[in-house]
Structures are given as C-alpha cells and as structure tokens.
Amino acid sequence: MKLVVVSAGLSVPSSTRLLADRLAAATAGRAPADVRVVELRDLAVEIAHNFASGFPGPDLASALDAVAEADGLIVVTPVFSASYSGLFKSFFDVLGVRDQDALAGKPVLIAATGGTARHSLVLDHALRPLFAYLKAVVVPTGVYAASEDWGAEGLPERIERAAGELAALMTGLSAGRGTERAEQDGSGTDGSGTDGSGADGSGKDGGFTVVPFEERLAALRG
C-alpha cells in the first residue's frame, strides 16, 4: 500500500514535518505501507506557476500523481492567520482542478501545528470541510500540536489513535476501492486494461476512463 504525507511546513527543521513523520511512522507501523513525503515548500514555485500556466511542472506533477494514487493520506499544515496556510490550500486547489475526484473515497488524516493551543479548532473549522468538499474520508481524530504539546502529555496518544483510525480505513477501504475500480474498468483485478479493446469497447485508455460514445448519445436521447 502507498501512504503519502503532505507537509506544508516552511522552516527547516519544521515542527509540521516532525508531526507528519510521527503520524507516518505510527500509521506505517499498523498498515504496512510505502511512505512518500511531499514537502510543499519544495514545490512552492511550481504550484504558483501552475496557477499562471495551467499545467504542473515535473516535480509537482509527480507529487500530484502520488497523492492521487495513494491508499491513504496524511496532511499537515501550520496554522497561518487562523487557517491552513495558503501554500497548503494552493496545493489542493491545483489537485482539484486537475482531477476533482482525486481524493474521492480516500482515507485522510488531518493534522496541524501552531504556536498556541488556541487554534486547535482549525482542524474542524478549516481542514475537515476542505477535505469533505474533496470527497475524502476524513478520520475522526485530527491531531493538533501546539508548541507546548511537544513537552506535555497527550500528543503521543492522539497520534496513535489517529494513526490507528487511518490504518484501519486504509486496509478496509483500499480493498473495497480496488474492487470498485476493477468493475468500472471491466478489466479484472490486474489493473492493466490499457489497450482500450474490452469486449464491450469500454475500458481504460492511457489512464482515461472511456464511456463508449453510443452510451453517451443514448443518455441524451433518453
């Protein structure tokens, strides 16, 4: 399975990345997964260029593909001006424009860092609605880490609980989603089916899902 971690921390080292790594390790410990970390700081210029040019540069395209193909996602942002950072939002804006269903049905663990605990509801006021809009399955436990939490009780337990929820959804949902995809493809479970010559003429061509033209016409006539 593939676990992708999106971290929007800007400093090096960053507490956002630290939290991301803790969450990733806890999740991978329960659901064996290849972990890929996407540092949005490294993609900041390509993300801005995508808004101006309409297409992603090579590194951003690779990151977007990784997120779209992930079986589970951990997203961590610092709190800026009472919300997720602009860079964090911009990444998911670009993803949504490219493929509005990229996160549909995907298990997502939301997390944030901040200077004080006063912003902890940013998880439920900002991140949870964003990922609900993107049709993701957001795990019940979000993890917020204020500076003081790194020396206090409670954070490791919240990390474990959230990671357990994500791992359970990944193992459960990813099996279910695989079945659904295979049914749509008409290409069995091997996930190939790229020759576009299924018996009924439907199938996947070069990664595109093709609705046979007769069906499309018939839907309009109906």
Next chain:
Amino acid sequence: MQFGIFSVGDVTPDPTTGRTPTERERIKAMVAIALKAEEVGLDVFATGEHHNPPFVPSSPTTMLGYIAARTERLILSTSTTLITTNDPVKIAEDFAMLQHLADGRVDLMMGRGNTGPVYPWFGQDIRQGINLAVENYALLHRLWREDVVDWEGKFRTPLQGFTSTPRPLDGVPPFVWHGSIRSPEIAEQAAYYGDGFFHNNIFWPADHTKRMVELYRARYAHYGHGTPEQAIVGLGGQVFMRKNSQDAVREFRPYFDVAPVYGHGPSLEEFTAQTPLTVGSPQQVVEKTLAFRDYAGDYQRQLFLIDHAGLPLKTVLEQIDLLGEEVVPVLREEFAKGRPAGVPDAPTHASLLAGRAGAEEGVSAV
C-alpha cells in the same frame, strides 16, 4: 502533410510600445496573415471564434469568405467553431455556404469554448458542455448528410421536415476536426465518427498530448475506421524565430513575460523545456516540430500559433516568411521520410469527392 497558421484573434497591447491595435487593425491583420500564408506556400489558415473582448473573431465565416475571395489554394478552417453555444443548424448553413463560395477549400474544427459567461449569453450552461457538444454535433452531422431531417433533442427546439440549405458542395460535407486539450470524451467523439482529432499541444507537456492522441487512435480503430496509424491527427505548435536564436529569445521575451495566457508564470526557458513552444532559429523549430512525431505518430496537419501576445503585424509576417522559406519545406521533406505507405493525408474536398466516387463505382461493379 498540411501546414498552416491558427489565430486566436486577441487584441493585445504591444508590451514594447504600449500601443493597442484597433479592432479594425486587428481584423485586417488577420486577413493579411492569411494572405501571407498562401503567398509563402502554407496550406491552411484557421481562425478562432470568441464572443468576448479582447478577441475580435466572432463571425468566422464572414472573415473566411472574404479571405476565400482573395486566395486560390488556401484551406480555410477554424480553431475552433463553438459546437456548444452555436445553433448546429446555423453552423450547417454557414459552412455549406462557405464551401460553395470557396470551391470546397473549407474544413472546420469543433470546440467547446472555456469562457463560462459565453454559455448563458447564448442560452446555455457550461456544465452541459460535453453533452452540448455531443448532441449538437450529432444533429450537424445529420443535417449535412440527410436532405430532410426530423429531429428532437434536449438542447434545441425540435425540427420537422427541415432541409439545411445550401446543401454541402457536391453533396460532400466539410471535413471535421474535433479539438480538445484535456477531455477524453472529445477524442472518443472524433473516433466514433471517424473525424479528425486536433490537440492544441501548446500549453501542455508532451506526455499529456501523447495520451490524448493515443486514446483517439485506439478508439478510431475500435470503431472500424482503419488502423490506429490511419487516424487523422492535427497538432498545434507555437514558435518565434530569428536567424540567430539569441536574437529570437531577446526579441520574444518581453512578449512572453506578459502574454495573456501564460505570462507571469514559468520562465521562457522553463516553458520551452516543458511545452512545444520554440523560441530560436528556424533549424531549432524544425528539430522540435519533427520530434512531435515521436509522441503523436505520423500525423496530418501542423498549425502554428504566431500572431498573439501583441506581436506587431510586421513581425508576424516575417515569421510566416521564415516558416515558408526555411521551416515548412524542410518539414515536408523530413516528415515524408519513413512515413509508412498506409498513413493517409488529411482529407480535402477533392479527396472526399474522389473517395465517394470510388465507393459508388465499387457498389455498381457489384
């Protein structure tokens, strides 16, 4: 293989002088560009269609009819004709009329248009864009092939006993391309009808164009129109040339940096590395264009965008001279090398007429 120019028809200030051409100047410039294309031996001129400033070409067949009267060989086309917001009946009539006036030197490219407000201005909804393209083209296809049409659909008032006039020249409908940058549904539509598929190929990396063209070719074969290699593919391209490549970069950069579509984004160097844009010598343009074949296969039509971003007419005409003198003759020769015998040319009125005559002979011989 056909080579030509496609124009968006934008009225953009020249960033080096601050001067904005008048609409009249821009419209006349588009005509001058088309005439120049014929003069230097190019095959096709295609105009965009827009219904909002800063674009001038809202009435493509008016412009193409005028150009038809002043040219002898040039094929007149569109890039694109809005199949979503135009009435398909009016498209059938306008382009059949143009066919007669231009002695068959007409084809057209269907497109959806991506400007949201244009849809409600014409009584439509952009969220129905694909469905509009599907239904309207299905009607247009019949109007050119059936003398009397009874029709009912979701988006247009029904037709009873309707005959679109004039009938297509010699009973042969204009050849149709379907243009799309990112919608696999349109590649599927082109394949279903055995029509051409055009990828604008300008702002997107080659890998994306490759996947769209491969989808079209596979589905073209699926629908029994021929082998994937026989599908009819057109590509866009974008170039700026000077004899010396450093001069090209120096002269084009101020236009690139503030160009309406991609300005203030990636640098000229990044953009040329990641997209088909070529800024350099004619030889560099030849090399990059020949490489399109590596990902699109042997194809039928190459159109260049050269008159946007506020470039002055004089400069644009110089670009067309370079295309005609130093680029296209080499491309014709090089593309012909190693081109498999089964790869057809782009259909023209003459070839479609001959094909129909051949088919009728075949039938009568049986």
